[in-house]
Amino acid sequence: MPAAPPPMTSTSVRRSAPRDTSAASRNIERGYLRGIRDGPRGRPVTWPCPTVTDRVVGSLAVTGPRHTAALLRRAARTHPDRQAYVHGEKDATYAWLDRAADGFAATLIGLGVAKGDVVCLLLPSSIKFAACYLGALRAGAITSALNLRLGAAEQASVFRRTRPKVTVVGDGARVPDGVDPGRVVPVTDLGPMLKAAALAEDRLPAIGPDDPACVVWTSGTTGEPKGAVYDHARMAAISANIGQLTEPGDRRLVVLPFAHVGYMTRMWDELASGTTIVLAGEPWSAAETLRIIRDERITMGTGVPTQWELVLAHPDLAITDFSALRVCGIGGAAVSPDLVRRMRETLGCPVLTRYTSTEAGVTTSTTVGDPDEIVANTVGRPAPEVELRIVSPDVRGVELPRSRTGEIVCRSPAMMRGYWRDPELTATVIDADGWLHTGDLGWVGDDGNLRIVGRLREMYSRGGYNVYPAEVEAVLADHPAVTQAAVVGLADPVLGEIGGAFVVAADPATPPTLEELRAWCRERIADYKAPDRLSVMEVLPVTAMHKVDKQALQGMGAD
Structure with a gap:
């Protein structure tokens, strides 16, 4: 019977544990990573379509653990005392994390959670989030994590579709009205659960590489969240595609919320590499980031x-x-060559850019040694095992020659299985041959690097968060002082893109203010979707087809 984990909190000031640089540790980790990347006997692993093939499943069986929870067990035995997570004055070792996952898995199974049930995490980024995620995986459950910045209607949509068996709710968070969250576990009750006695191995469900592990939520083109499903094998493939962003024993600063695809699907990579995850402060600040980098x-x-x-x-x-x-x-967001140069010269290390998405995982990346112009103006070349094409946005399936702009499509073992319980929506983005249609526009130069030039649809990215104008327009149009609204993405030197709202006032004598409309939006949708600029117009320009002329509005917003 494993010993109970130590308390989560500490009353003393914790000093950073030294990085484990022993030759034995590095060789074990590098050997395992090579196995994941190269497959058995060094043969390349190829997944020609989203279905996990016998060859890949066999590769995982040869090289090591077949699922994420088993990989945690291996990491805890390889380097038990290494820090797995650091959050302010709190930290957790791999041994503690393994025992905490045991305890939470036992608790979930005791609550009636069976393999394939959904466990929802309504938690901020934290060590407890990680323990719950890994415990749910060990219990055979599928983890659905919600970004706390989503609006109540968005969260309710997720709950209705996932129908979780258990929901863990953090301080300050609340389950939306009118939904069934299953058994609600307040974060204050987690302590005893994480310390619960582990179940015998024969009481844990059998988990395979192609069993779903998590659902990562993002907004749809109409604003309704979409859930990208990832299994354990796909998380292993993402680990293989990380490339130069991972080295055994890294100490990685994480600034994105844990509900983001960049954390949820990288769990395999972190465990395989023995990474120490160091959480940024909340709210984010440059001063705290510099302190964390130093200390x-x-x-x-x-x-x-x-x-x-x-x-x-x-x-x-x-x-x-x-x-x-x-x-x-x-x-x-857009990156300037000057910023890349200043980062490289000041920080004293290479700078890399990548092309990733919730649905596609890691698709392309620049590499160490690429000049600043390549790092700033491209997103690099396809990652291992990623097939990439540029196709006509008008005629589906027609591939375009190099240097021609079209829709970016990709096919890889690291992409999602599909959208959660929505085969019809899945079929609109993954075709019969397994190609994922990203909806992004770009072109590939003779150097093999991908350039992103825009969105096939009207989505824009504000500070790294995707915003869909139709959703914001619907919220603005519901305001009593607005009769018509249109939203477009506008270039911004700080955030990359921001939202520009163009509205027709119900009463021209008392038009709405930007502050009023931003507050209205923040009460209904995620705060980053609220517009940053406002123009009140007598009428909105329209095209010959009597549709709002978004191109004309973008020109007005840029002036």
Whole structure:
């Protein structure tokens, strides 16, 4: 019987544990990563379609654990005392995390959770989030994590479709009205659950590589959240595609919420590499980021351009030691060559950009050694085992030659299985041959690097968060002072893109203000979807087809 884990909190100031750099530890981890990337006997692993093939499942069986919870067990035995998570003055070792996952899995099974049931996490990013996620995986459950910035209607939509057996609710969060959350577990009740005695192995469900592990939620083109389903094998494939952003024993600074695809689907990579995850402060600040990089000896940092600009402009920059940094990732918005150059020169490490999405996982990446212009103006070349094409946005399936702009489609073992309980929606983005249609527009140059030029649809990305105009327009149109509304994405030097709202006032004598409409939106949808600019017009311009002329509005917004 495993010993109970130590308490989650500490009353003493914790100092960072030294990075485990022993040759034995590095060799074990690198050997395992090579097995995942190369397959048995060094043969390349190929997945020509989203269905997990016998060859890939066999590869996982040869190289190590076949599912994420088993990989946690292996990590805990390989480096039990290494920090798995650091959050402020709290930390958790791999041994603690393994025991906590045992306890939560036993609790879930005791509550009647069976293999394939959904466990919903309505929690902020934290060590407890990680323990619950891994415990649910060990119980054979599917984890559905919700971004706490989603509006009540968006959260309710997720609950109605997932019908969770158990929902863990954090401080300050609440289950939306009118939904069935299953058994509600307040975060204050988690302590004893994480310390519960582990079940015997024969009482745990048998889990395979192709069993679903998580559902990652994002907004749909109409604003309704869509759930991308990932199984354990796909998470292993994502680990293989991370490339130079992962080294055994890394200490990685995480700035995105844990409900994001960048955390939910990278769990395999973190466990296989023995990574220490260091959480950024809430709310994010440049000063705290610099302190964490210095005090926690961060080796791998990520962020959106806005965050890196603020870091480079902070007064504490001159007194921060960046010597531990091995590589930094940047993405989520447009990146300038000047920012890449300043990051590289100031931080003293390579800077990489990638093309990722909730549905496609890691698709492309630049590499160490690429010039600043390539890092800034492209998203690199396809990751291992990723097939990428540029196709006509008008004639489905027609591939375009190099340097022609079209829709980006990809096929890989790292992409989602499909949308949660929505085969019809899945069929609109994954065709019969397994190609995922991203809805993004881009082109590939003679150098093999992918350039993103826009969205096939009207979505824009505000500071790394996707916003769909139709959803915001519907909310604005419900305001009593608005009779018509249109929203477009406008270029912004800080956030990459921001929302510009164009409305027709119900009473021209008392038009709505930007502050009024932003408050209205924040009460109904995620705060980052609220428009940043407002123009009140007598009429909205229309095309010959009597549709709102979005191109004309973008021109007005840019002036």
